[in-house]
Amino acid sequence: MTSRPGTPATASADPVTVGIIGINDFHGALEPPKQSVFLPDGKGGTVGIPAGGAAWLASAIDGVRANYPNNVVVSAGDMISASQFASSVYLDEPTIGVMNRIGVAFNAVGNHEFDRGRQELLRMQNGGCEQHTARQPCQLERFAGAQFKYLAASTKTEDGSPLFPATGLKSFGEGSRKVTVGFIGLTLKGTPELVSGAGIKGLTFADEADTINAAVPQLKARGADAVVVLIHQGGKTPAGSDPSGCKDFIGDIQPIIDRLDPAVDVVVSGHTHWAYVCDYAAINPAKPVLLTSAGVYGELVSDIELKIDPVSHRVVSKRARNVVVQSLPYVASRGPVPNSDLVPVIQPRADVGEYVARYVDAAKKFSERTIGRLGGPAARREIGDVDYGGPLASLIADGQLAATREAGAQISFMNAFGVRAPLVPAADGSVSFGMIYATQPFNNQLVTMTISGAELKAVLEQSFIDSGPEQFLTPSAGFTYTVDRKAAPGSRVSAMRLNGKAIDPKADYRISVSDFLSNGGDGFSVFARQRDKVRGTTDIDALEAWIRAVPVRAVPSERRVLEKR
Template sequence: MAFTGRDKKWLKGPRAVALLAAGAAVVLGLATGGTVTQAAPAKPKPTHMQVQLLALNDFHGNLAPNPATSSSGNVNGTPAGGAEFLATKLEQLRAAAKAQGQETATVAAGDLIGASPLLSAAFHDEPTIEAMNEMGLDATSVGNHEFDEGYKELLRMQKGGCLDDGDGQNNQNSCPDPKSRFKGADFDYLSANVFYENTEKTLLAPYTVKKFKDGQKVAFIGMTLENTPNIVTKSGVEGLAFKDEVDTANALVPKLRKEGIEAIVVLLHEGGLPADPRAFNSCPGISGPITDIAKNLDPAIDTIISGHTHQAYNCSINDPAGKPRLVTSASSFGKIVTEVRLSIDLATKDVDRLNTLANNHIVTRDVPKDRQLTELITKYQKLVAPIESKVIGHITTPTVVRTADDAGESPLGNLIADAQLADTSTVTNGKTPVVAFMNPGGIRSDLVATGGAVTFGSAFTVQPFNNYLVSMDMTGTQIKALLEQQFSGVNQAANKVLQVAGITYTYNPAAAPGSKVVAGSIKIAGQPLVDGTTYRIVTNNFLSDGGDGFPAFTTATDKFFGGLDIDAFASYLSAHDPYTPGPTDRISITS
């Protein structure tokens, strides 16, 4: 495969890039800021052996393909992802390496489960663990979402066993097939920096060592996001201590070398943000935590497989000794697989970075589906049907519509915002949200009832993203800026009116961007907004990260992650059964 003009454009940038494609390669071994040059097809030196690493991250239980029209179902317009196609892609890449006499290890950088679609979430993500077993995963680091149901549940994911959860009564059903128990992960969950509080005992194994032919060994250190306690439910990690990623990994290097291991790979659930997210085989202007971590990890660590930010990149970032080191990430939802070819010196047993290459492959859907994964998905699609069809409440109208009025407010938007505001999972340290914000684009369909009954599946169709609710502190000034961002910046051409609860205001569509909200019209709980007062608000994690052109959310403080938005929605409908849509009177317009 030759590089296209677009590929060559991506190679221009402040950082060196490593690419490997059939018949073409890029040399990795230039200091940050150097020029990347194209080389002849990579061939292992007679004194070296090559080991193929296949890596993914942030799968989040996306077993079935996501719609190709959604951002979660394509890469730069190419339909991508789905466990059946991912499994096929992995097998194709392994076969190509085997034909060249190379062995393979398949690894991941966390968040394989959690924030999952109903097909996996309804069964406590047991289907995803089973899918990863089928795909031949060898090891993964633990991500923050692996703690969504608590660390004891994470241990069950590793060891197996069933939960007594009421046989689907709460829209979840562990071990739904009475003929078989959940066996747990065949692969190793790794987390070197998560300890039982006040002990030196790690929750899970800190690393694993894979042996290859000629006696070569590669160590994989698993690293969890240090900030996990601040972004997951407190009860899920109570009793655990999360330590610094760099300090922990560096402390393990002497131990591994004492065991005669020189080839070391870190599987890190933390990542970066390239300036151009479309440049998935490059990393122009990358920023974020990964840059500082990469610059401080011990030079003896040869490669960093990262995740968490749901970005795809392929970088060379200098280590503390000023030598370039490979840093990769494979987007999310199984849309991309990273292929790394480690070149290991047979004499020193260490990785030769100058001959180590990587390539991010799109998991396209133009290949045959893996038969075993199809059988697994079909099995759980049948098993999820009773949960999907479970009645969770009633509405007094045939539908609750997402169609907005002239001000941009919709009955369904109000319902969802009310549900978020009522959800107790985001209450922390006695701080209860008083305002809720919901992005209209996250409401994917009207809420439809059958004979007045609303099913869990119907509710899930409205909110299928499994976003987490996030509470945070915002000042009155920040909330004003947020409301103006509905009509300015990237939202100036096509306004995005947030659906709200607990707040009312008036805006003038004819006013200039930045001054559309009528001064003095904003009220919270019926009282005028005060610029210097801090208010507790709740929204979803997508908006919390500044999604949909709302950077004001990123300036908020004391963020706390609660439960899933779909759970809040379903609980609210059950608690307000039957539900009657109210008037759209929270947002008004003037001229």
């Protein structure tokens, strides 16, 4: 006998809807980060929407959650570290507290989760007040740890087991209507190139696609009807693209998805700080994966809807969009950024706002002291797919050189990816410690080393390898070089000069960089092979001393890296 529409027998066979709410790269952004999400303005241009902040993010997630009786909140890594001052100064304990209040279920480890080393990351999961860093934990309250689960399928310990569980399951409904979603969480294989070697000693990072494909049948055997990957790797679309679109998508995640088991339904990605929603079948018809990323700093939330057939135990439809977390207007270096009526203004969630305020207020005694004055804003400068670092990177490099002259330094370099926020002084030019901390939140030590002229060229060439993102190394004053991005790899850097004199390939030079770079971070492996390394002060102390050394520190305006067009 067949059932008529609307009878219980038919209803039980209808798909079950599950809402997956995705974030990534939160980076301890407790307060609105004074950045914008750019949306099409309907006139051929774009408009910036002020976005982000933990209390606004919590409300935005609640708003998406309200649409789905069956829901789960997940994160694709870099939840902590490279954080705002109020989170970082308290070892990101308040960020974990925020995510507990939001109700995150799973977070894939990202590369920045390892910034303070393995033991401190384990403390983030398990709680407690054992000290693993220079800063004292549990300054405001005893740290209880994450109520959500870290997932680290590809991060192996000395005995070959994952540092954290590889997978997790979440079930919805009962009886014949029960469906189960399986999650695989992991970071990028290149994590050792992005963090200090001391912090990950003994850990290995396996191939991403191989790890995922090994976990899929295990999840299926445990009853997973859908498989969702949370991976700290990603891609990007052209600047100004719709954050819910996939125009001209490229990135290191593509070869990973191209190798995935077809049973993978959704990939929630991150790492690149780019927002996109891709029906990957339009890129590779053999891989009909739904791919998402919610940008950075809690400025967006990925609203992912799965419809799962409880009879055939498979996903029958899926769709996603990125929701803008519009928060407070702010003043950027180019002027005011007001609220927009293109998307709703989110109201902050009170309990999260009160919790954040407790940490922000406590951090003020550290952050509000004036350290000096600047002659104007010092901005990052990103053009297209290239990160130049801008005047701010030049300012930082000059400070690093001054701080390491006693170690014989002649040149210093700042990696553009390490410049995390623009430096905009107050109206009177004053700069607070909190401002420079937002710019450089890593507390890296400076390292001075000996390098030959030939090796110096080799390391600059590593900025422009075809297999990774381009990132200019910004030099201190007196050093210049020219880049031809159209030349063959290995021949893109020329005309290296120090104080007007050509660099001698056979001569030795003393240069200073952060200890992150000196260990080969960001793919600059040539630095790791250099000689006579001397450790010095921290990067933030060097910047503070440089700004404070004169009544008003001028922001560098000259181009030190020239580009052939």
